[in-house]
Amino acid sequence: MSEQAVPVSPQIVNVANFLRDHKLLKKRSGLLNGAIQIDFFRLKRLVRALSSPQFTQQKDVPIIEKPQDVTQIIVQLIESKMIVPVDKLSTNDTRTKGIKPVKGSPALFPAQKADLNNPESYFIWVYNKPNPMLIVYSIIAIAAVFTILLFPLWPRFMRKGVWYLSMIAMGLIALLFVVAIIRLVMYLISLAVCPKGFWLFPNLFEDVGFFDSFKPLYGWEEKVEKKGKKSKKGKAEPAPSATNSGVEVHATSVTKKTHTPVLEEVDE
Template identity: 40%
Template sequence: MSEGVVAIGNPLAVAKVLRHHPELKQRKGLFESRQIDFFRYKRFVRALKSEEYAKKSKNQPDVYPVVGEVEESDARARNVFISLIRAQLVVPSTKLHSEECKEHGLTPSKEFPNLILSNKAVLQPDEYYVWNYNPKTLTDYLIVIGVISAILALVCYPLWPMFMRRGSYYLSMGALGLLGLFFAMAIVRLIIYLVTLPLTKSQGGFWIFPNLFEDCGVLESFRPFYGYGEKECYSYLKKVKRNKRKLTKKEKASAQKSSAE
């Protein structure tokens, strides 16, 4: 990062506009044992050149520095980005491979890549940066209000009218019934697997609701109704898609390299 560059505009205001900008194509990752959003530097430059940011900078150039599409646009975008780094709104990082995670004492994750703090902010197109700015959304405030309201309602249980107490009783009994049904289904599922295993061992065993204990949505947990081995599991299918994307990227990179030669 070059010295002597003066921070321009309002870095916090710029961060508010671009924090969830679609041009960033940001992904979820793990940074210092917490979930974060990260992106490539080139994506941030594209977001600064977007129509949304251009309108902001046209109306308030003192707050949102003008970048534009002129020859100096990359240098201007660089200065804006440096101001965000100096304000510690974004942090330079390095994305680790599975083997590198073990070297840094981190546990590789199938869902999210691990990132570590980089010692130097290199403003190159494919360098990764992590957001250190997470503004509160309307959903966050609604969740807090909902939790506080639920706690107050439970504390005031003795003051509830009789029909509300009776309703809460039936509701709790229904929840316990569903929980018992879930455990019964899990036991029956395991019994069926063990009984059919000698016949379906070559296929990996027969499972009812193979995604029941997978890390997926509620509806996905009950789809499909049955499956063999792990090939019907949500995590396996996701792994296949991820490997397919990696293979496609490698093929594109090799094709570009061969065409350049």
């Protein structure tokens, strides 16, 4: 038999609206079941926010006269499915449950029951405050759909203007493809003729602004030089020894400010 939904009191909704983005909760973002990004907070922070002077100034919220009243509000939030108890998993527990740890996003897992006696217990927000602009966006979307559907009834000059705009847009897209093909052909030809590749509009597909994509007009490909391997201490490797008239000469490593003696220079 399925559980019946608990009716949500308007006062509890007001409490949730007050707490959802309250700074005293110090909410953080975590991953529920390793997939869902969600906000979570500690129980002690929730109790602190409900006990704050700002909450007593709210209208149409339950009156708090003793600590048991705070606990009762939290119970109602849980029963209304606005907050849900969770466990914060360690790295080992995360891997045990088959969840890949993500750095900076603690792993959360639904708890069997809420522990209201432990101030360090965790909860997640399931409730989101209603967006007042959602109605406005819905009206705009509906108006846009009806405007498109009633296109045959538009005045002739409006339909003609839309046709011209669509042709201009298609022409710009086609021009972009033509420029991309031309620059690629020029680059391939330059590789066979010149030591470096030549790019027309080198920033065309870079992550820059629209106008910056066409600056500069052309550019030469810069080859990345491979750096030589350095010794462990960052010094140049000693040159190989050379012999001159039977006398062996060793090159010592020299730095700008310090001189490190080699074995031959140290008195026994």
